[in-house]
Amino acid sequence: MTRIVLTVNGERHEATDLWGGESLLTLLRDSLELPGSKNACEQGECGSCSVLLDGELVCACLVLAAQSDGHEVVTIEGLADGDELHPVQQAFVETGAVQCGFCTPGLVVAVADLLERTPSPSEDEMREALSGNVCRCTGYVKIFDAVRLAAERAT
Amino acid sequence: MDVLTPRNLDEALRLKSDLPEARFVLGGTDVMVELNFRASRPPALVNLAELGELRGFTTDGGELRLGAGLTYTEALSGRLAERLPALAEASRTVGSPQIRNRGTIGGNLGTASPAGDALPPLLVERARVELASVRGVRILPLEEFLLGVKRTALAPDELVTAVRLTPSGGPQTFMKVGPRNAMVIAICSLAVVVDDEAGEVRAAFGSAAETAIRVTVPLDEAGALPERVATAASPIDDVRATAAYRRHALRVLAQRALARCLR
Numbered sequence: 001m002t003r004i005v006l007t008v009n010g011e012r013h014e015a016t017d018l019w020g021g022e023s024l025l026t027l028l029r030d031s032l033e034l035p036g037s038k039n040a041c042e043q044g045e046c047g048s049c050s051v052l053l054d055g056e057l058v059c060a061c062l063v064l065a066a067q068s069d070g071h072e073v074v075t076i077e078g079l080a081d082g083d084e085l086h087p088v089q090q091a092f093v094e095t096g097a098v099q100c101g102f103c104t105p106g107l108v109v110a111v112a113d114l115l116e117r118t119p120s121p122s123e124d125e126m127r128e129a130l131s132g133n134v135c136r137c138t139g140y141v142k143i144f145d146a147v148r149l150a151a152e153r154a155t
Numbered sequence: 156m157d158v159l160t161p162r163n164l165d166e167a168l169r170l171k172s173d174l175p176e177a178r179f180v181l182g183g184t185d186v187m188v189e190l191n192f193r194a195s196r197p198p199a200l201v202n203l204a205e206l207g208e209l210r211g212f213t214t215d216g217g218e219l220r221l222g223a224g225l226t227y228t229e230a231l232s233g234r235l236a237e238r239l240p241a242l243a244e245a246s247r248t249v250g251s252p253q254i255r256n257r258g259t260i261g262g263n264l265g266t267a268s269p270a271g272d273a274l275p276p277l278l279v280e281r282a283r284v285e286l287a288s289v290r291g292v293r294i295l296p297l298e299e300f301l302l303g304v305k306r307t308a309l310a311p312d313e314l315v316t317a318v319r320l321t322p323s324g325g326p327q328t329f330m331k332v333g334p335r336n337a338m339v340i341a342i343c344s345l346a347v348v349v350d351d352e353a354g355e356v357r358a359a360f361g362s363a364a365e366t367a368i369r370v371t372v373p374l375d376e377a378g379a380l381p382e383r384v385a386t387a388a389s390p391i392d393d394v395r396a397t398a399a400y401r402r403h404a405l406r407v408l409a410q411r412a413l414a415r416c417l418r
Contacts (some may be wrong), residue, residue: 020156021190042191059253062187066158131337132251
């Protein structure tokens with residue numbers, strides 16, 4: 001198929017020879033060597049592949065790779081500033097919100113998106129915003145602690 | 156498998172006419188699942204995401220035209236939510252923020268699942284579907300568009316381009332039964348609107364027949380609605396619930412919806 005050009009974490013990337021039905025998630029992980037976004041359910045149920053597409057939170061597994069042509073993607077790899085963690089990442093570390101870690105990249109991206117739009121979310125807003133991110137270690141208590149801590153520091 | 160990305164609607168309609176076997180994709184929340192699970196291998200994919208013509212909504216007098224690419228996130232807040240509150244409520248129950256940011260009203264119509272969350276609220280507002288092809292545009296009432304489980308009146312060369320409706324302005328609501336408040340396929344769902352001007356109460360239910368179905372009763376017989384809804388339903392037993400449960404739940408939802416809307 002034809003060549004696509006997209007911006008990922010501020011950098012221009014080019015991809016060729018994609019299979020037509022390939023997802024943005026496969027493109028990121030297999031071609032662009034950005035394995036931070038995780039591949040689990042491949043049907044938009046788990047949120048572990050959450051990325052920002054033109055500033056909107058999406059499941060990368062449900063975006064056709066070709067649809068990212070000419071668009072801007074931010075992945076978990078793009079949140080930290082060099083060695084300095086993103087405030088949401090820092091809050092996850094400090095509250096112990098990471099168990100096995102598989103859901104963490106998607107959750108961090110989803111929380112960063114929430115706090116960008118709603119800097120002081122209510123409990124209900126937090127739950128609704130993270131309703132599409134599943135943690136099979138069921139570490140939700142610590143995850144919500146992390147959201148509260150990051151929100152507190154941001155205001 | 157080729158991916159073609161038309162830059163305007165005319166180009167897209169030409170592709171639909173030339174490649175009726177191609178799969179057209181916008182939000183991807185249904186199509187990508189089929190591709191990821193190898194359930195579908197169409198000869199070509201047509202990416203509709205660059206068509207401005209399908210985006211957002213417009214107002215023409217009292218009529219609203221919702222572009223097929225209108226997302227649930229766009230439908231659940233702001234000016235549109237004020238005019239179509241039941242659709243906004245239904246949109247808020249769809250999937251998760253990630254799904255609502257991508258999933259579209261047009262996709263819900265095209266997929267035509269009996270559980271499509273946007274269908275009951277659109278049916279009670281007497282929505283019409285705009286279908287376009289190189290031959291022209293035709294408008295079908297939504298109830299004539301929905302033919303069966305994932306079956307519609309869409310011709311092979313047609314594309315759903317919009318939904319048109321004139322909001323009733325009446326008190327309305329949407330309710331959905333499922334094991335949680337997010338990421339749930341409806342066990343059953345119900346939208347109700349009390350339309351004083353038309354002198355009737357309209358209800359539409361989902362996940363309890365081959366399509367979403369509308370039931371109308373005169374305003375002065377509103378009390379009969381729960382039984383009418385339960386009678387109109389033809390639910391099945393499946394992994395999510397029994398037919399008997401669905402029928403019972405619809406009766407209860409109709410009572411609650413009436414209490415909410417007839418205040």
